[in-house]
Amino acid sequence: MRPVAVLGIGQTKIDEQWDKSLREIGGEAIFAALADAGIDKADALFVGNMLSPLISGQNQLGTFFSDWAGMWHKEAVKVEAACASGAAAFRAALMAVAAGEVDVAIALGVEKMTDKAGHDITAALATAADADYEVEQGVSFVGLNALVMRRYMYEFGWKHADFAPFSINAHANALHNPFARLRDRITLEQFEKSSMVATPINLLDASPVGDGAAAVILVPAEKLSARPGKPRVLVAGSASATDSIAVHSRRDPLFLSAAYQSARRAYQMAGIGPQELDLFELHDAFSIMSALSLEACGFAERGQGVRLGLENEIQISGRIPICTRGGLKARGHPVGATGMYQIVEVIQQLRGECGATQVTGARLGMAQNIGGSGATILTHILKLD
Amino acid sequence: MRPVAVLGIGQTKIDEQWDKSLREIGGEAIFAALADAGIDKADALFVGNMLSPLISGQNQLGTFFSDWAGMWHKEAVKVEAACASGAAAFRAALMAVAAGEVDVAIALGVEKMTDKAGHDITAALATAADADYEVEQGVSFVGLNALVMRRYMYEFGWKHADFAPFSINAHANALHNPFARLRDRITLEQFEKSSMVATPINLLDASPVGDGAAAVILVPAEKLSARPGKPRVLVAGSASATDSIAVHSRRDPLFLSAAYQSARRAYQMAGIGPQELDLFELHDAFSIMSALSLEACGFAERGQGVRLGLENEIQISGRIPICTRGGLKARGHPVGATGMYQIVEVIQQLRGECGATQVTGARLGMAQNIGGSGATILTHILKLD
Numbered sequence: 001m002r003p004v005a006v007l008g009i010g011q012t013k014i015d016e017q018w019d020k021s022l023r024e025i026g027g028e029a030i031f032a033a034l035a036d037a038g039i040d041k042a043d044a045l046f047v048g049n050m051l052s053p054l055i056s057g058q059n060q061l062g063t064f065f066s067d068w069a070g071m072w073h074k075e076a077v078k079v080e081a082a083c084a085s086g087a088a089a090f091r092a093a094l095m096a097v098a099a100g101e102v103d104v105a106i107a108l109g110v111e112k113m114t115d116k117a118g119h120d121i122t123a124a125l126a127t128a129a130d131a132d133y134e135v136e137q138g139v140s141f142v143g144l145n146a147l148v149m150r151r152y153m154y155e156f157g158w159k160h161a162d163f164a165p166f167s168i169n170a171h172a173n174a175l176h177n178p179f180a181r182l183r184d185r186i187t188l189e190q191f192e193k194s195s196m197v198a199t200p201i202n203l204l205d206a207s208p209v210g211d212g213a214a215a216v217i218l219v220p221a222e223k224l225s226a227r228p229g230k231p232r233v234l235v236a237g238s239a240s241a242t243d244s245i246a247v248h249s250r251r252d253p254l255f256l257s258a259a260y261q262s263a264r265r266a267y268q269m270a271g272i273g274p275q276e277l278d279l280f281e282l283h284d285a286f287s288i289m290s291a292l293s294l295e296a297c298g299f300a301e302r303g304q305g306v307r308l309g310l311e312n313e314i315q316i317s318g319r320i321p322i323c324t325r326g327g328l329k330a331r332g333h334p335v336g337a338t339g340m341y342q343i344v345e346v347i348q349q350l351r352g353e354c355g356a357t358q359v360t361g362a363r364l365g366m367a368q369n370i371g372g373s374g375a376t377i378l379t380h381i382l383k384l385d
Numbered sequence: 386m387r388p389v390a391v392l393g394i395g396q397t398k399i400d401e402q403w404d405k406s407l408r409e410i411g412g413e414a415i416f417a418a419l420a421d422a423g424i425d426k427a428d429a430l431f432v433g434n435m436l437s438p439l440i441s442g443q444n445q446l447g448t449f450f451s452d453w454a455g456m457w458h459k460e461a462v463k464v465e466a467a468c469a470s471g472a473a474a475f476r477a478a479l480m481a482v483a484a485g486e487v488d489v490a491i492a493l494g495v496e497k498m499t500d501k502a503g504h505d506i507t508a509a510l511a512t513a514a515d516a517d518y519e520v521e522q523g524v525s526f527v528g529l530n531a532l533v534m535r536r537y538m539y540e541f542g543w544k545h546a547d548f549a550p551f552s553i554n555a556h557a558n559a560l561h562n563p564f565a566r567l568r569d570r571i572t573l574e575q576f577e578k579s580s581m582v583a584t585p586i587n588l589l590d591a592s593p594v595g596d597g598a599a600a601v602i603l604v605p606a607e608k609l610s611a612r613p614g615k616p617r618v619l620v621a622g623s624a625s626a627t628d629s630i631a632v633h634s635r636r637d638p639l640f641l642s643a644a645y646q647s648a649r650r651a652y653q654m655a656g657i658g659p660q661e662l663d664l665f666e667l668h669d670a671f672s673i674m675s676a677l678s679l680e681a682c683g684f685a686e687r688g689q690g691v692r693l694g695l696e697n698e699i700q701i702s703g704r705i706p707i708c709t710r711g712g713l714k715a716r717g718h719p720v721g722a723t724g725m726y727q728i729v730e731v732i733q734q735l736r737g738e739c740g741a742t743q744v745t746g747a748r749l750g751m752a753q754n755i756g757g758s759g760a761t762i763l764t765h766i767l768k769l770d
Binding site for chain 2: 088127
């Protein structure tokens with residue numbers, strides 16, 4: 001594989017964007033990334049999206065967006081891996097550039113979710129689970145995560161309030177991110193009194209959906225010299241791993257083995273271990289997933305991920321800052337776009353563009369994107385050159 | 386890019402497979418390809434599918450099938466480009482192997498369509514078109530192709546019966562393909578009297594949908610020596626190109642510029658021209674598309690593709706045999722799987738496994754897969770080593 005570097009990034013605010021079409025939202029991120037890169041066109045477009053066939057009646061999003069971006073005759077394709085679609089599109093773009101087939105590739109993650117009613121969104125999100133063996137039983141996606149959280153609390157003896165620091169930290173960081181959906185500070189008391197969604201998951205354990213898009217432009221490292229004000233960021237590690245699609249099929253539903261495997265391979269590719277990372281954008285779709293991700297990626301022992309929150313180790317100044325721009329919990333979770341937001345945020349940190357939530361001297365950052373209840377997990381490590 | 390070779394192929398019969406689930410149909414092709422390759426597992430799985438979220442309520446097909454194939458912890462992802470999803474998955478697998486990231490990759494195309502009623506399938510297929518500017522006007526996918534065909538007949542002076550040889554040839558070849566859906570010979574009289582679908586497209590201009598799956602296993606060429614009875618087939622050319630997603634946005638709706646561009650790049654990569662090809666598996670979703678593909682790929686002048694059929698040049702013994710296993714018209718068109726069927730069939734020809742429809746001494750074959758009404762077009766050239 002030839003080394004690959006980041007030429008530009010772009011993102012939209014995550015919100016209920018009822019005044020903008022799917023096309024406009026994705027376009028906004030593409031054009032922002034092109035402007036940041038200082039170019040007007042790319043050779044190929046890889047789009048991550050999960051729900052547009054179900055929510056917008058639109059398939060073939062690769063060509064849909066290459067058309068809108070005026071990239072006629074260029075290569076374009078959509079990649080889908082449920083909520084890991086964003087990082088999967090990034091990896092597809094990376095492979096095309098690494099193989100030497102493409103010189104300038106755009107990876108776009110995009111999702112427009114809020115045009116439908118809540119129950120329609122819930123049904124659409126359930127397509128990430130096993131239709132035959134999970135959804136058929138009537139379980140929703142949040143329901144599956146609630147079963148995992150309840151079991152975790154029982155096995156390791158944690159109480160619900162112990163998960164609060166994950167959500168409090170995410171909201172505190174999102175205050176300083178203009179692209180975040182929820183920009184309000186929350187307290188432990190609010191966390192404990194929040195409305196129940198699927199016990200023990202309440203509203204402040206869960207990330208909000210939203211409409212949004214984020215994009216990254218990749219080029220061969222050899223063709224990119226450092227530009228004034230834009231430090232050179234390289235893709236140091238990339239890996240994708242899977243587990244059973246149904247939670248009940250796993251030997252241990254409390255261990256994210258696909259997170260472990262993809263992180264292990266990404267560390268190996270980057271030639272580093274977890275202790276060398278300056279920040280970690282993890283997939284906190286639900287607070288339980290923060291704990292499980294930290295454990296699987298080597299930051300905590302089994303059943304002890306919660307402790308990192310309680311001991312203030314996940315804050316900007318902590319041992320391993322997470323969700324530095326708000327995470328899924330407060331930045332928002334436009335499902336197929338989330339993986340690209342995470343990667344864009346890591347790049348912002350490495351470039352030193354994060355203001356009040358800047359991790360001082362960040363040189364190595366990791367993003368991990370989860371599809372389904374731990375079924376498809378992609379891990380990317382980026383580094384400042 | 387490192388050179389890539391074919392290790393194994395597999396396919397299922399295309400039919401109304403009401404007794405088999407999506408999982409079983411895709412699994413059947415994967416296991417057939419693994420058996421043909423003489424291995425029991427691969428490093429990665431790339432799945433092409435268009436409709437499973439809409440028809441089966443199932444997303445995340447990469448992991449869905451890697452799970453079923455026992456490939457836990459391996460990489461898996463779904464790729465979607467409407468009816469070009471199959472070839473897009475093949476190209477994603479190719480990039481991963483060519484980049485040196487993966488050593489044994491399975492590309493799978495799979496579609497289960499017939500569990501829904503006809504009007505639901507028509508609505509699902511319309512997601513390939515532009516939801517805002519085409520489908521919103523009430524046009525169906527066959528309607529779009531009918532507009533193109535009518536214009537072609539008007540511009541170039543052909544009558545409906547002139548398209549008959551495409552369908553007659555496809556049905557004649559499918560007679561000898563045990564995996565084909567329609568294995569009956571048709572006559573010119575039947576073609577002319579067939580029921581109208583969307584004028585001028587009648588039932589015998591249109592390909593039948595179906596349930597089916599096809600798979601190819603790719604490995605680095607350097608790791609594959611020729612095996613007894615299985616000649617070594619290499620991927621000689623691969624390219625993807627796009628056009629506007631809406632037909633009305635094209636400067637010339639009668640020229641498949643994405644077919645022209647992707648074929649041009651594939652020829653260049655393979656170092657050949659169209660005259661050197663021994664066969665061409667083209668995307669005859671409707672008879673008009675056969676004519677347009679032949680023209681865009683350099684086999685006929687503009688408006689003269691129809692002539693190749695009338696002059697018997699598309700038959701097995703002709704100048705450029707097409708649809709040698711029945712094409713979309715008679716083998717059947719399980720949309721996201723079709724591109725993989727085409728590639729499997731080219732490989733069968735190069736291996737000399739096609740019996741009564743074997744192209745004598747075939748050494749170079751091309752497969753072209755079209756998504757939307759000419760919006761996303763992938764071209765692959767395979768060669769006997």
